[in-house]
Amino acid sequence: MAALLRCIVLWMALLASAQAADYLELTDFQLIDGTGAAARPVKSLLVRDGLIVAIDEAGVRPVAEPDARWTRIGLAGAWVIPGLIDTHVHVSRFPDPRQGERILAAAVRGGITGVRDLAGDARALGELERAIGAGEWPGPSLVYSALFAGPDVFRSGPTAEMATGRTLGEAPWARLIEAKTDLRQAIAEARGAGASNIKIYGDLTPRLAAAIVREARRQGVQTTAHATVFPTRPGDLVEAGIGSLSHAPYLVWEAVDTVPDDYGKRIAGPWDTIAPDHPRLLALYRRMAQRGVFLDATLYVYKAMKDYAPGQMDTSWTDAAFTWGAQATRLARAAGVRVTTGTDWFEPRGDGGLPHTHDELALLVEHAGFTPAQALVAATRDGAAALGLGATQGTLDIGKSADLVVLDADPLADIHNTTRIRLTVKRGVVVAPH
């Protein structure tokens, strides 16, 4: 009996020390909560073990336990926004496996608290997710994907480097799909590889693309697709129930009578002959809004591609794609489509520069008619929702994760002020910008 009591006492002591709470209190700032509401002054925002428990009078201010750690940071003159979400990155395709860690660590210092990787090596991505989850270094929440595509993509596409050591097309995260593929098995294996999203990429018929979406939904897995999957057009994907469409310029194929079945044709879109407000496109935007399909517009990649590797690839088409894509994004938002901020361009910044997610926000304002408030909603609430993280991230309210960015200037006055970062907080952990 005494032994049992000793055991219980010891266990309770352990429990008490395990429960020593961590408090972070931020005081005196303007709060932009990610819902689109105006900024409001806040005297105190209190975080307990990574979650927001009180904002001024709202919520419960706990009486801190005697052994609790309490950090108070005064933020006079600052603005606080939710952490930014990038819905389109690739962080595991570098020969040096530490590169992914460097990119993600720099991302969180640069205000990015959640990312969706849209095709990479799931073995490397799983290790990054583990290390971030274990608190070995601060990084953003990481959602990642399995790429599903037809034979053309495995002949010429960027798939070999994603699955070194595996037979091409047979890795669960880089899967060749044909009519005979057992999709139930393929999606179960993708889940087993840690993917929570299927990326439908190219060379798939409408029938096959729809079957993938159907089975993914049945197994509780999210779906994204290139806006046109050749020969599958955007409208086919929307009717199938796709979660997000990537790359606004590829929406153009909705208004073409016959979509080619060669996915290499995506760079030859008829941007000069089909207007973004073509009746078939206006109908598509309305349908996307009705069905809750997110648009991962990725304007930045079309703006920047020609400067990335001059002379190494054909970029004669990117200016037309950018201009058209920005107009389509403007019209889609006006129709009620939730747009998110993906860059597709998450390379290491040797210059110590900020993630290009900030450039995507500015492009939405300067080229796609968004107000700064609308761009912030795209980059926070709607991005988190697209990643399936909307219940805990994307807005700043009681019960939400303390994922936020402290800015030295008002981003509603000038969207470029998202770059004026004083510090980032990821699940209650303070991360300095440098």
Ligand SMILES: [Zn+2]
């Ligand atoms: Zn991509």
